[in-house]
Amino acid sequence: MNLKRKRKALPYIFLVPAIVIIIMIFAIPLFNLLWYSFAKVDLIGNFNSWAGFNNYKYLVTETFTKTLGRTMIWVVCGIAGIFLVGTILALALNKPIPGRGFFRTVVIIPWVIPHVFAGTMWSWVLNSTNGIVNTLLLDLGLIKEPISFLGAELALATVIFIRIWKGVPFLVMSLLSALQTIPAEVEEAAKLDGALGWKYFWHITLPLLRPVMVMSGTILMAWSFTIFDLVYVITGGGPLNATELLSITIYKKAFINGDMGGASAIAIFTMLFVSVIAFFLMKRNSKEAD
Amino acid sequence: MKRKRRNKTIRDYIVRYLVIIVWVVIALLPIYTAFITSLTPFEKLGERMLYPKYFAWENYAEVVAQTPMWEYLKASVIYAVGTSIFTIIISILAAYALSRFRFRFKVAFMMLIVAIQVIPQIVIVTPLYGLSNSTGLYDTYIVVVLAMVASAIANPILLLKGFFDSISSTLEEAAAVDGCTRLGALVKIILPISLPAVTTAFALSFFTGWDAYLYPMILTSSPGKVSMTVGLSRMKDIVTPWNWIMSGTIIAIIPPILIYLIAQKYLIEGLTAGSDK
Numbered sequence: 302m303n304l305k306r307k308r309k310a311l312p313y314i315f316l317v318p319a320i321v322i323i324i325m326i327f328a329i330p331l332f333n334l335l336w337y338s339f340a341k342v343d344l345i346g347n348f349n350s351w352a353g354f355n356n357y358k359y360l361v362t363e364t365f366t367k368t369l370g371r372t373m374i375w376v377v378c379g380i381a382g383i384f385l386v387g388t389i390l391a392l393a394l395n396k397p398i399p400g401r402g403f404f405r406t407v408v409i410i411p412w413v414i415p416h417v418f419a420g421t422m423w424s425w426v427l428n429s430t431n432g433i434v435n436t437l438l439l440d441l442g443l444i445k446e447p448i449s450f451l452g453a454e455l456a457l458a459t460v461i462f463i464r465i466w467k468g469v470p471f472l473v474m475s476l477l478s479a480l481q482t483i484p485a486e487v488e489e490a491a492k493l494d495g496a497l498g499w500k501y502f503w504h505i506t507l508p509l510l511r512p513v514m515v516m517s518g519t520i521l522m523a524w525s526f527t528i529f530d531l532v533y534v535i536t537g538g539g540p541l542n543a544t545e546l547l548s549i550t551i552y553k554k555a556f557i558n559g560d561m562g563g564a565s566a567i568a569i570f571t572m573l574f575v576s577v578i579a580f581f582l583m584k585r586n587s588k589e590a591d
Numbered sequence: 592m593k594r595k596r597r598n599k600t601i602r603d604y605i606v607r608y609l610v611i612i613v614w615v616v617i618a619l620l621p622i623y624t625a626f627i628t629s630l631t632p633f634e635k636l637g638e639r640m641l642y643p644k645y646f647a648w649e650n651y652a653e654v655v656a657q658t659p660m661w662e663y664l665k666a667s668v669i670y671a672v673g674t675s676i677f678t679i680i681i682s683i684l685a686a687y688a689l690s691r692f693r694f695r696f697k698v699a700f701m702m703l704i705v706a707i708q709v710i711p712q713i714v715i716v717t718p719l720y721g722l723s724n725s726t727g728l729y730d731t732y733i734v735v736v737l738a739m740v741a742s743a744i745a746n747p748i749l750l751l752k753g754f755f756d757s758i759s760s761t762l763e764e765a766a767a768v769d770g771c772t773r774l775g776a777l778v779k780i781i782l783p784i785s786l787p788a789v790t791t792a793f794a795l796s797f798f799t800g801w802d803a804y805l806y807p808m809i810l811t812s813s814p815g816k817v818s819m820t821v822g823l824s825r826m827k828d829i830v831t832p833w834n835w836i837m838s839g840t841i842i843a844i845i846p847p848i849l850i851y852l853i854a855q856k857y858l859i860e861g862l863t864a865g866s867d868k
Binding site for chain 2 (some may be wrong): 309311313314315316318319321323325326327329330331333334337342344345346347369386389390393394398404406407408409410413414415416417418419420421422423424425426430431433434436437440466469470474483519520522523526527529530534548552555556561564565568571572575576579
């Protein structure tokens with residue numbers, strides 16, 4: 302009897318470390334975040350007084366709606382770019398081609414470069430005085446004046462481009478492994494029916510890739526919404542707030558203005574926003590899979 | 592007819608190579624540029640260069656001598672290796688439970704694991720800062736490592752569970768007859784077969800630990816706990832010469848690239864293990 306009870310407890314014992322980590326790093330902080338957002342707290346989280354919905358007032362200001370809009374542009378353009386480039390690349394790499402192993406290795410490299418170093422390297426590559434891209438474009442006679450990639454006008458587009466650079470390999474890996482699971486007979490049959498090229502891709506490959514695309518897209522969406530280090534290292538949110546995303550607003554509110562309550566309100570909003578989108582994406586996907 | 596088909600294959604190859612090569616150039620451009628710059632003497636930095644003209648390897652010696660590069664590296668290694676070790680132990684245990692046992696809350700736990708992937712660090716860091724202060728864990732290695740483990744843990748659990756599922760349980764049953772405990776069976780029988788999956792889990796969590804920026808920046812303050820990421824971004828902010836910054840960056844990206852090259856055989860399967868379920 303004792304032995305049986307012990308065996309029943311075994312899986313829970315194996316799960317204890319994982320659960321402890323999740324409680325310590327996610328559950329308790331999220332709970333604190335929630336009450337911080339309705340309170341006045343000092344920098345290290347000591348309670349001063351309740352604040353009702355005062356901390357949430359910032360969410361209806363114009364500055365914030367602008368930041369939200371900017372973040373949406375960042376997420377949507379970034380993901381669209383990642384999907385466009387990633388899908389084309391995955392298709393190019395899918396079937397045997399001389400050197401495929403080597404190219405597959407190299408194509409993935411941006412994924413293993415930490416965000417901060419990617420940011421530092423790209424800032425140097427794109428700088429307007431003697432960055433290699435401007436040098437190249439000037440030498441080729443394509444431009445007369447160096448382009449200010451990190452100036453107020455182009456900064457957002459530039460960081461989106463770097464986001465795409467960093468995000469493409471993840472999608473390529475997901476799609477490549479999904480493409481491997483498409484049976485050879487499917488292609489044979491399609492060939493016999495004369496469905497080739499674009500038609501084949503649209504009617505056969507794409508529907509088969511959809512579940513993986515939705516799953517990877519959801520994860521990429523959640524990550525994009527809250528990427529901090531990449532943009533912060535390159536622009537710090539500037540120039541003139543041109544690249545101030547939600548994550549940078551949270552950081553600045555909390556650790557530069559010392560407004561923990563305000564930062565928590567934005568964080569709670571972000572968390573809910575991302576969860577709702579993720580939930581609907583996944584739900585639609587699992588419905589269609591049935 | 593035959594010739595037409597051959598032409599088509601060749602055209603197909605050209606288009607595919609074009610796509611691949613354009614991407615490879617873009618993918619490697621920043622690394623290539625960083626490398627050239629890391630070898631350029633300071634007074635030549637303004638020069639236009641598309642290929643390396645100078646080989647000032649002393650930049651590397653200088654950046655190590657003039658900046659706390661060793662300290663940064665040491666902290667980064669502690670964060671990355673610490674994250675990997677904790678993540679691997681925790682996820683092996685959890686994945687084994689999920690794969691071999693039937694118990695209440697199993698589905699709920701799986702859903703929880705999938706869900707924590709989308710909890711962002713920037714959301715957690717504010718309350719974690721308060722929490723680490725009130726528990727006395729502020730400015731310790733362990734608080735950063737534990738926080739990174741939480742960010743790293745989901746994928747390895749899903750990946751290892753998938754791998755364990757594919758291993759037949761007859762071996763363990765035989766071991767159980769010989770009086771081996773479940774933990775013993777896991778360590779002696781399952782783990783040796785699971786080396787590919789464990790390698791992947793190690794690589795993935797190492798990348799996460801090496802990438803750590805926000806947590807070491809906010810949750811620590813003493814100089815010895817500054818990671819490469821935080822150290823280099825500060826160097827950039829205080830206008831350190833770019834050739835030094837690039838030497839530092841090259842040093843900083845070598846470990847993840849090396850680990851990737853060693854583990855890459857398993858990585859592609861590994862990373863996507865969770866996403867097709």
